[in-house]
Amino acid sequence: MFMRKKGEPIIQSLCDTDFYKFTMGQFVLHRYPDVPVRYSFINRTSKVKIGDAIDADELREQLDHVRTLRFTNSELHYLRGTNEYSERMFKEDYLEFLRAYQLPEYDLRVKDGVLVLDFPDAWSKVKYWETIALPIIKELRSEAMMRNLSRAEQEEVFAKGHLRLMEKIRKLRTRPWIVVIDFGTRRRFSRKWHAHVVRVMAEELREQFRGTSNVWLAMKYGLLPMGTNAHSLAMVLACLDRSSDEAIIESQRRLLREWEEEYGLGLSIALPDTYGSDYFFRHIMTPEQMRAWKGSRQDSGDPIIYGEKRIRHYRELGIDPREKMLIPSDGLDIMSIFRIDDALNGKIKLSYGWGTNATDDLGFDSVSIVIKVAEANGVGAVKLSDNIAKATGKNEDIERFKEIFEYNNLFSEECKY
């Protein structure tokens, strides 16, 4: 069965996390190691009180266990040997940092059934908690939901899950040009189910399965570890200097330049929606970068409208959009993948970052939980995104950032996951 045995830790390796934690981790270590930041747990599904559903002591036990883990020499070898994006992309100083690394302390309370979980520390240290703590919380919740089922009923849950997975795979096979990537670590039902899903996708989808964001599973199955960066980079950089609107805007431009300095064009997938994609492509990314970078990831708003805008924009710049990559990754399921494929296939290169619907489709209500930068450098962090329902930050900050980034997006949709 795909649940942990009693007493077994949920996270058993520091590599059981998303690859981009390392690409971002090195970037942060090299440039912003000491910025004080605070990451906070947020449950966007208000009807589910996570603090009631899971036992805080058990959560604490799991979080404490991960703090006892260290990167093994084999894991460091694996990272050192990673050359798919550029030769020796992880430098020796960073690998030495990882060798000595321990996850920092955290603050955990439950208040009126609400789980309050904060991770305050220097950015280079605290960065790794997000994609460790989320699957822990998620798996504890899965266990809580399974607790009232008999063993055979639990097996039934996974039997149905496997049939659903196979059905999705058969649908994907009807369009053999569609390529998916596993992005399901953070909201996976359980560690073992995630491993099962990735194994089955790799075996059954073959060339249609490009890789996984999970480093442990990439190692385990010999797959390509995938990922570039997340919103936290843009969010923290926008906290460093709030003295003027121009400084905030400039922080976003600097991010692109510095990312390219760190990795060349190996990881040049832009994530444009932190403060609105329209502004990003008009005023942050330069036409030269548009030309040079591989493409972008679409993580909020309408993926087809987004794709059509990118295609138009590339063409305006004399760039053939068919040479550029678009990675939709916002709550995808087979229907939305097919809808995007219908609209955009052949016009731009597509890879689908398939997450929660791949690794948490076991018949239970899903919860949209995230761990986000709440503040950095003493000021509140802000994210707008192309879906205003996903915005995070203090209201006054959100309003200020909307003005700075000429945000007039009306798209608003509750997060599925």
Add this chain to the structure above:
Amino acid sequence: MFMRKKGEPIIQSLCDTDFYKFTMGQFVLHRYPDVPVRYSFINRTSKVKIGDAIDADELREQLDHVRTLRFTNSELHYLRGTNEYSERMFKEDYLEFLRAYQLPEYDLRVKDGVLVLDFPDAWSKVKYWETIALPIIKELRSEAMMRNLSRAEQEEVFAKGHLRLMEKIRKLRTRPWIVVIDFGTRRRFSRKWHAHVVRVMAEELREQFRGTSNVWLAMKYGLLPMGTNAHSLAMVLACLDRSSDEAIIESQRRLLREWEEEYGLGLSIALPDTYGSDYFFRHIMTPEQMRAWKGSRQDSGDPIIYGEKRIRHYRELGIDPREKMLIPSDGLDIMSIFRIDDALNGKIKLSYGWGTNATDDLGFDSVSIVIKVAEANGVGAVKLSDNIAKATGKNEDIERFKEIFEYNNLFSEECKY
């Protein structure tokens, strides 16, 4: 997954067999140890050539492996400690026989895709092959059918099987007075799947699951080992003296007397259909036995007509049929169980011997394979049953036995399993 690992033997214990092999085995050892008999494999599903489907060398390897097995001391303890039917039902001389026991040699050939498999030896020795060789042949065929499936597709087969099993269990739960027994050893899809099905039935059906015919699984899960006797007893006894019709008839009466001598009334479930149930209850079993014996097993013909006849007969004798047991065991599925229940519940005690449909319902065509006594004491063995399509023996013998036993049954139906 519920398939054996490469190199793993299919049968791993001499107790992985039906309980009634032991109840009959002791009976035979005590009374007819040296009768020369020949058991033969018969595939009643002519469209499937078992000899083509499975590899004879692999079959040989599996059969040879079982010949290396011996009863362990723990298994002998278990049998010695079996007291559910009567105190110390297995005697020390029989347990000593088992301690020294090795399965005898066999004859195996494949001729034009037809598997020819014979077990000729003294009855007390050769008796055990049937329920060992059948699940071996069955599992090799299952493996042949699974071979063209990918691992994830094989997992899908078992996922669907588990859902089917749970659906059946939920249906059975709607009639909490229905009680089933696992009779699925001989045609189980695989050893591991059998173990899964029995575990789930025991956990989910609780009091509605009375026990299993498989001794290994009874031991493994702490269940009641169940079973009494099979047609082979009646068939071999009818071979001992063919000098007169009366001698043949008398052999059947003797069987009942001797069975009762061996076990008292602990195992007093009659199996009446070897030469037709109507004759059996009119001329073989005495009214005293009808009164004393616990009941009967219905293994061919129409179970409802059979049940109604028994009820009427019991009443004629002034016996309350609600004190008597009827065990339908002929190719049952949920629909037929419910049909029998609709007709007979409350009128007679019912336990359902549920076999192939419980342990081999994985979406593949089933095959009706048996290993039957072909000859004994130098003459051809005969079985008529209440379904003439199930009759075995030479034509002239069948005709003679039909006359002797005034067989005028018109029921004929191809075996599902």
